[in-house]
Amino acid sequence: MRLIAGLVALLSVLCFATVASAHASLVSTEPGDGSVLAQTPKTVQLRFNEAVTPAVIRLIDAAGRTRDDAAVRASDETIVITLPENLPRGTQVVSYRVISADGHPVAGSMLFSIGAVTGAAAIPTNAGSVSGLIWLARIGVYLGLFVGVGGAFFATWVGQTRSGSTAIIAATVVGLFSAAASLGLDGLDVLDLPLPDILISTPWKAALATSLGPSLLIAVAAMAAGFVAQRNRSVRVARTLSVLAIAGAGFSLAASGHAATAPPQWATRPLVFLHGVGVAFWVGALVPLVAMTWRPTPALLPVLNRFSRGAVPVVAVLLLAGLALAIAQMESFRALVETKYGIILSIKLTLVVALLGLAALNRFRLTPALAFDHLNTRPLIQSILIECMVVAGILAVVAGWRFTPPPRAAAVQPPLGLHMHTDNAMFQVLVSPAKVGSDSFVVQLMNGDASPLSAKEATLTLSLPELGIEPLERRATLGADGYWHLRDVPIPHPGRWHLRIDALVTDFQQITLEDDFDVPAR
Known part of the structure; x- marks a missing residue:
């Protein structure tokens, strides 16, 4: 138990070491965006609503040249670009790509003119070239954390069986590879690099320097613990590792992302942890239950009853935590249909309601029916398989939040x-x-x-x-x-x-x- 407490404490330090206030938004510039100046200013200052880390800052002068003689430094919420003295007269473009506290890149540009307004040069970008791969990798990480880690926890504590072990291990392996891929792909996104550059070290180092780095490292540790727990023959060791694994899944989610960095973090980070652990407990049970109901034995009904009793308080905490996090992210009820983030949340809520309906059907009708005929598991198998499809839809939808700032951040607009x-x-x-x-x-x-x-x-x-x-x-x-x-x-x-x-x-x-x-x- 001392070992468990020590490892949990270490995970806590890693998870909560990053202190932030929100998803970064540009709030002001100096000189003002679109301003016309008589002379070249000494500096350009970009002020954000939270401390940011500069990733890529480009100065494109009025002649369309990208200048490499502009010095960049960061000071809390402000990025200061020291300009060269020999800028040509006309419109200059400052393109920025900074790292928000939630680990996501924030990009934009501002213009100012020296003497007169002229046509501004187009800014080359690789935005969107890796977005689809980032989305797929994020789904893979979710599979590893929820199906893999959650399945290992169910198998050692609730089911006490190796049913579904192959699928659980496969999900864990997919999660491990996806975590590695996610790190490299997010590094490309941070630095706005093309896909072939994933073969060099630069994007990997850039991603590790963001809050996503610790989050993925914790996820890898959690999935590795779940993998060993699933294969270990010692019940005591397997249970210990599965507890560490499911706690690591919660800490991984609480270390980065929109929800975890929403203020006040003393509340949102623990809520994300509880939400993540609850999802892993619920989703992790589905694969083993499908395997057990496919080849039913008299031991199936006691397992279903144990899971049902444990799921009631877990799902209650999961729903309350999710509701609190949704309120923290949204500005109003209208944002549910007026913003991309809100639309994703609305779709998720619809699927969650469907999932709750299936869970109620299983608990109050299909599971009690097995007491009369434990071999008639076909209706229950069909219901759980539909649950699996709904869960897959939820994970696919939620992975889209990676590219969509919440209304609380989008509400901050430049002057x-x-x-x-x-x-x-x-x-x-x-x-x-x-x-x-x-x-x-x-x-x-x-x-x-x-x-x-x-x-x-x-x-x-x-x-x-x-x-x-x-x-x-x-x-x-x-x-x-x-x-x-x-x-x-x-x-x-x-x-x-x-x-x-x-x-x-x-x-x-x-x-x-x-x-x-x-x-x-x-």
Whole structure:
């Protein structure tokens, strides 16, 4: 027991060593995305809503050349790119690929122009070239953790039989190979490399440096323990290893991914652990039960009764943990049908309801019928086989979450950019978050040639004519960055707001530019 406690403690340290807040999203850039500057800035700063690790940062200048003389460094939530001094005039592109705390790559780009706006160069990408393989590898890992590890636990503790051993071992082997493949493929995705580069060490090292690395290592350890437990003749050793294996399956899932890194992590990580262990217990029983019902003996009914008694509290915890995690990920009920993540969750919930219906049928009707005729197992076999197909559908659907950020992360949007200009002046305005409530504005004042415009005062005026809201005036404050800032500006209603910027250049000269922007409903 001391050995078990020590290994579980070690797995706990590995699992919870990564501290994070959410799926990363870009929240602001400096200079602003789409801004026009008179001179080359010294740096470009990308600010995210959590600490990120830069994977690939590309600077494509106005001539379409990828520059290798731009230095990159990370500081908590900010990526700082030091620019070369000899950038040509025109539109520059900064393409970024960073690693979120949940182990998934987050990619995008921002543009800024020096002197004037020109056509931006296209950015080459390998995105999507390995997505299908990543999805298949993830399903393979699930098979190893749930069918392999869960099956070993059922065989040693509940069934006390070797029925279905061949299928359990096969699932474990598939899981082990899939875990290795998943590591290399995710490394390719992180660095945006083509598939042939899986033969070099670079993508493997990159994947190990993310939270996915420890997660897959724990999964491999869990599947290896389950494999040995399934083949070991000693009941005591097999049971010990199967407990470690099923705990490792839970820790592996809790070490990485959208759900595990959702705040507050002191709650979400244990919930993912409980959910994963519950799934392994339930799914792991299906293959051995099919094998036992295929060749029924008098021992079948006691095994089914033991499993039914244990499954009730396990499934209850599984469902409650899953419900809590779904609430943590979703912004609203509408997200179930309005977002890709929500659609996947809706499909999963539908399949889970079907699975619960089959489980109830087995427990309350088909299993009691065996007390009268233990050889009439055909209806039960058919029901369990349908359960297996439903489970396969759930695993295939859930593997798609790897490519879909949850609504809680997708809700973080970059600032809304407005560009107003005349022959004599250009104003760049960033509105964040451009939603009903309290918003912030950043105003960049420029002359017609994109050189900085000095002003004594800058005033912002908002109005919503369609609802009869009269002009709301706020005076801006000049920041150390040379931009004019306004914070906590109220936007009480959705609609098409009218914005006016008045820049007092001298006591006798004022420049006024106006534009409209849309504020969506909540």
